[in-house]
Amino acid sequence: MSRFTMEEVGWVPRIPPVEAETATPAQLAALEACPPAQRRSTYFLTLANDAASLGERGALFNAVMYAPRGLPRADREFSTAVVSMANGCVYCTSVHARRFAELSKQPEAMRRVLEDGPAAETDPRRRAIADISERLTLTPGAVTAADLAPLRALGMEDLEVLDLLHSVAMFANANRLMQALGESEPPAG
Amino acid sequence: MSGDDLIETLLGIAPDSPLAALRLRRPEARRHAQGAYRELLMPAEPGAISHADRAALALRTALREGDAALAAHYRGLLLAAGGEEAAMLAEDLSGAPMEGRLAALLRYADLVASRPAEVTQGTIDALSALGLTARDIVAVTQLVAFVPYQVRVMAGLRAMQGERAA
Numbered sequence: 001m002s003r004f005t006m007e008e009v010g011w012v013p014r015i016p017p018v019e020a021e022t023a024t025p026a027q028l029a030a031l032e033a034c035p036p037a038q039r040r041s042t043y044f045l046t047l048a049n050d051a052a053s054l055g056e057r058g059a060l061f062n063a064v065m066y067a068p069r070g071l072p073r074a075d076r077e078f079s080t081a082v083v084s085m086a087n088g089c090v091y092c093t094s095v096h097a098r099r100f101a102e103l104s105k106q107p108e109a110m111r112r113v114l115e116d117g118p119a120a121e122t123d124p125r126r127r128a129i130a131d132i133s134e135r136l137t138l139t140p141g142a143v144t145a146a147d148l149a150p151l152r153a154l155g156m157e158d159l160e161v162l163d164l165l166h167s168v169a170m171f172a173n174a175n176r177l178m179q180a181l182g183e184s185e186p187p188a189g
Numbered sequence: 190m191s192g193d194d195l196i197e198t199l200l201g202i203a204p205d206s207p208l209a210a211l212r213l214r215r216p217e218a219r220r221h222a223q224g225a226y227r228e229l230l231m232p233a234e235p236g237a238i239s240h241a242d243r244a245a246l247a248l249r250t251a252l253r254e255g256d257a258a259l260a261a262h263y264r265g266l267l268l269a270a271g272g273e274e275a276a277m278l279a280e281d282l283s284g285a286p287m288e289g290r291l292a293a294l295l296r297y298a299d300l301v302a303s304r305p306a307e308v309t310q311g312t313i314d315a316l317s318a319l320g321l322t323a324r325d326i327v328a329v330t331q332l333v334a335f336v337p338y339q340v341r342v343m344a345g346l347r348a349m350q351g352e353r354a355a
Contacts, residue, residue, distance in 0.1 A: 014313040015323045050327040052232050056224035057331060063217035070215075088306045140344035141255040145351030158211050158349075165345030166218055172337035179305035180330050181313075 003186075004085055004114040006101060009094040010185030011178065017045035026051040034058030035066065046181055061174070064166040071156075071163035074103035078126055079164055080171045081110070082118050082133040087175035091184035096171075125154050129164065136168045194223055196339065199258045200346055208349060222342070229332040230266065237325045241270035242294060243332055245279040249295050250302045250336040252282060259339060290319055294329065301333040 018027055020040060030051040031039045035058070038044055047054045065076055077100035084092035097114055101107035112120050118130035128150040136143050151161055178184075194212075202208045212219050230243050238246075244267035251260035267276050278291055287295065297316060300308055316326050 014308075014310050015326055047327055047331070049323040050325075050331060052228040052234070053225065053328055053331040053335075056221050056228050057335070060218060060221035060225055063215065063221060067215060067217065136341050136345060140341050143344045143348050145348050145355055148348050148352060152352075158207075159214055161345075161349065162211055162215060165342060166215070169338045169341035169345070172341050173334045176301050176305045176334035176337060177330060180301045180308045180334070181327070183310075 002115045003090055004093045005187060006094060006097045006110060006114065007187035009091045009187060011043060011091050011182050012185060013042055013046040013182040015046060015049065015181065017042050018048040020045065023048060030055035030058060035062050043178065061170060064170045070159040074100055075129055076163065076167045077103060079129050079133045079167045082130045083137045083168050083171040084175055086134050086137045089175035089179055092171065092175050092178055128154055132164065133168050137172060194219060195226055196222065196343055199262060200343060200350065208346065225335055229335055236328060237321055238328055241267060241272040241275055242291065244270055245272055245275040245291060246294060246298045246329065246332055247336050248276065249279040249298050250333050252280065253299060253302045254337055254340040256340045256343060259343065293319055297329065298333045301330060302337065
């Protein structure tokens with residue numbers, strides 16, 4: 001059985017998170033730049049220990065994952081779930097697999113990828129997204145124009161390709177932060 | 190303008206090129222990647238992690254991640270901060286034993302960049318024992334995790350440059 005899941009996974013920080021009640025004005029301002037649904041999460045409150053980097057990084061994350069038009073949000077979530085699997089981040093995988101399932105209404109497709117890996121993906125568009133996501137994650141220096149050809153063959157235009165590159169890159173960052181600063185807790189049972 | 194954007198400068202993306210125009214369709218992603226770079230490498234209040242320490246950690250990570258252009262940029266930042274000795278340490282990927290505070294930070298960078306799943310509570314506690322505060326630890330981790338972002342955006346944009354050259 002795969003260690004990846006769509007169930008809620010816990011995350012316990014290895015350093016004390018900032019407490020919202022005692023946060024400094026700079027820390028609160030930095031949290032405001034982060035995605036609204038997550039800015040009071042333990043993870044973001046842990047990152048708030050360094051307000052300067054959180055503000056910029058949170059705003060970058062927001063732009064990459066939620067900017068309108070371009071690559072559909074479900075595709076961004078699918079890509080980041082695949083990247084998180086490649087990087088071994090069980091927590092990030094669970095969060096973004098759930099978001100993909102909600103947005104696409106295709107939890108079974110996601111479950112299959114979680115269980116059997118992205119090679120099990122049969123939908124051509126998702127398979128092409130999975131392939132470039134894994135390749136850019138694991139061997140960025142080897143990526144060439146030929147790796148973008150399958151995306152182009154599916155009709156992806158420049159803005160969608162750029163959005164996909166940004167999503168993959170963002171999770172090179174997020175997976176490392178999450179795994180270094182805390183420990184994931186598998187769902188009970 | 191590419192002069193204000195590290196990624197465009199390193200990739201030679203001209204201000205009037207189609208790729209520069211494409212990047213401007215995602216202005217927030219462009220601006221905040223540059224902002225994160227600025228706040229991680231050259232913060233006004235660096236805490237216990239000096240600008241030279243930060244450049245050394247970024248150099249090490251860019252080398253580990255295999256991006257020569259980005260590594261050369263961080264080597265330049267480090268030398269400008271007077272870090273000749275630090276550069277020797279940061280560029281030594283031989284695995285030879287390294288001693289001292291910077292060596293411990295570089296080992297942490299190696300772990301976060303290449304094997305983040307192996308970080309433990311003991312790893313973090315060892316950083317605290319070196320005198321790093323919670324803020325310093327988050328800053329170092331953010332920095333070492335940000336370089337892989339830059340590496341992949343640059344790798345992807347190089348592939349798009351390759352499409353246009355074909």
